[in-house]
Amino acid sequence: MSKPCADRSVLVVEDEAVISMLIEDMLSELGCAEIRCAATLQAGIAALEQRQPDLVVLDVNLGGAPAFPIAERLAAGGVPFLFTTGYGATGLPPQWADRPVLQKPFTVEALGDQLAKFFSG
Amino acid sequence: MQTVEPSDETAAAAAAALRASLLRSGGLLERLPVGVYACDREGRIAHYNARAAELWGQSPGAQSAPRFCGAHKTFTADGAPLAPAQSPAAQVLENGQRVCDCELILEAPDGRRTYVLANAEPLHDEHGVLIGAVTCIQDITKLKDAQAALRASQARGLDMINAMPTPVYATDASGAILFFNAAAVRFWGRTPVVGHDLWCGSARMYTAEGAPLPHDQCPMAIALKTRSPIVGAEAVAERPGGERAPFLAYPSPIFDDNGVMIGAINMLVDISEHKAAQARQKALIDELNHRVKNTLATVQGLAVQSLRHARDPGEAETRFIARLTALSQAHDHLTREAWSGADLAAMLQAVTGAHRERALRIRLDGPPVRAPPRVAVTLALVVNELADNAITYGSLSAESGEAHMSWRVEADALKFDWIEVGGPAAAAPQRSGFGTRMIARAICDELGGEALLSFEPAGLACRLRIPLGEKS
Secondary structure: OOOOOEOOEEEEEOOOHHHHHHHHHHHHHOOEOEEEEEOOHHHHHHHHHHOOOOEEEEEOEEOOEEOHHHHHHHHHHOOOEEEEEOOOHHHOOHHHOOOOEEEOOOOHHHHHHHHHHHHOO | OEEOOOOOHHHHHHHHHHHHHHHOOOOHHHHOOOEEEEEEOOOEEEEEOHHHHHHHOOOOOOOOOOEOOOOOEEEEOOOOEOOHHHOHHHHHHHHOOOEEEEEEEEEOOOOOEEEEEEEEEEEEOOOOOEEEEEEEEEEOHHHHHHHHHHHHHHHHHHHHHHHOOOOEEEEEOOOEEEEEOHHHHHHHOOOOOOOOOEOOOOOEEEEOOOOEOOHHHOHHHHHHHHOOOOOOEEEEEEOOOOOEEEEEEOOEEEEOOOOOEEEEEEEEEEOHHHHHHHHHHHHHHHHHHHHHHHHHHHHHHHHHHHHHHOOOHHHHHHHHHHHHHHHHHHHHHHHHOOOOOEEHHHHHHHHHHOOHHHHHHEEEEOOOOEEOHHHHHHHHHHHHHHHHHHHHOOHHHOOOOEEEEEEEEEOOEEEEEEEEEOOOOOOOOOOOOHHHHHHHHHHHHHOOOEEEEEEEOOEEEEEEEEEOOOOO
8 A cells, every 4th residue: 555644744633532542543554644633622723723734634523512613724724634423424514515524433444545635636 | 714804894895805815715824834914905904814823922803903914023134123014014015016035023922033934915906906915924933043053053163173273274166265263373474364365374385395385386276276185285384474384284175065166175284393303303313323433433443452452362352342341331321311421430330340350359439420421431441441451460460459449529520549559569561552542542632631640669550630521
């Protein structure tokens, strides 16, 4: 498998610790150079302000709060991102419906395919 | 037949002429079930049959005979007093024209009232000269009573329909609204104009899919056009204020005895509540699906961690099942309280209990605490890691070592301590295992708390502080 993610920086915004670790390990396996994890809306925004990543993996629901404020920030700043959700693509509001979505649970290959779309172009 | 003897000669002559005229009809008059009487040219009652006397409640004699009518009192059908000079017989004698089907109320001296239908005809002699009037009075009291009863029964029926909580309305064959009940007005949010509003009283309508639905294509209009009933067609009514209510329509054409369609009646069933319940159910299913998918992702994470760090497949299986069991225990205790919280002591007892006889040397001490869902799930997984570590490397690996779990609530935070005693001295692991990583990620990042792991000569000490705020 080629490593389109090498030298890439990814921010994972995921509130559930075990899932966050899982995605972190997957990204590590895919060869990402830097992986940062945030578990809350505030921590996610703080991480973005600290340093802009090449891609954000964004859980739609953060501890009961929708993650769309982060999505709006990313869209405004032109930062690529993909959603992860237990709701599936139909659970997204219309304005976000055309964004890439990974339905939980997902495989490292599915995550790798999504990343390749962002990083190979 | 009663004959009133006239008191003077002129009258006697007139009476004789009348009698001659009447006698031509023989004794028939007596046998008729209707009252018949004859007045002479002056209106004096010359003859009457027994039925007439019965209806009048009196038998007029020569002296007392009233003119034009033998009743004690007469009223119009509306109940207004009618003077004898206005009676049908008087009218005939005045203008020579017959009077047909005049409804009157006769009152007898005892107050008894009878509804009658009066018909009066002029009487002529052989030269065509008007010589009197014959009046026929027919008792229609029973008919009037039946009509009144029918009207009352129809009114009761309308009262009942009006009192129904379901919107009901009726139209004529052209679709013009003729009747609607109070529930229909409430449902439409407006009062239609009788005879003017067509097909439905709602301000606007839409199909179930939300497309505008013209009134002439609504279920009632279709039922009238096709002359066929429709059972439960779904549409949406919009009130003048813009509020929409989905409903099912049951329009049914009505036909008369000759099969001619005379209109239709429609019942509307408001299904707003039903639709809202469907939406709530969908939201619940979506939320359940979300939780299931997240839980499956968590299980996926536990499986990956268990496989990755194990020395052999047996250890991977044991670790994975212990973690899955701890997660399941947390869910069990949360489900008991509808996911509002979990009894911390009971849940931790169950989690450590999974480690069998070694668990007997794990002491629990703390006040009753309702752990919020995320705190409960995290603590179940963390305590399972601590117990597993203690059994493998820590105090519980020694013959008499113990682990003391204690907690208290301080300043809206849960302070939780895991202290190992009586085992080998603890040493910091060379690399961060799942347990330490989990503690840092879940307690610190996810729950915004603090964790302190001390590797002391007496054994491991893990001190946690977890906020119990609303976000947990």
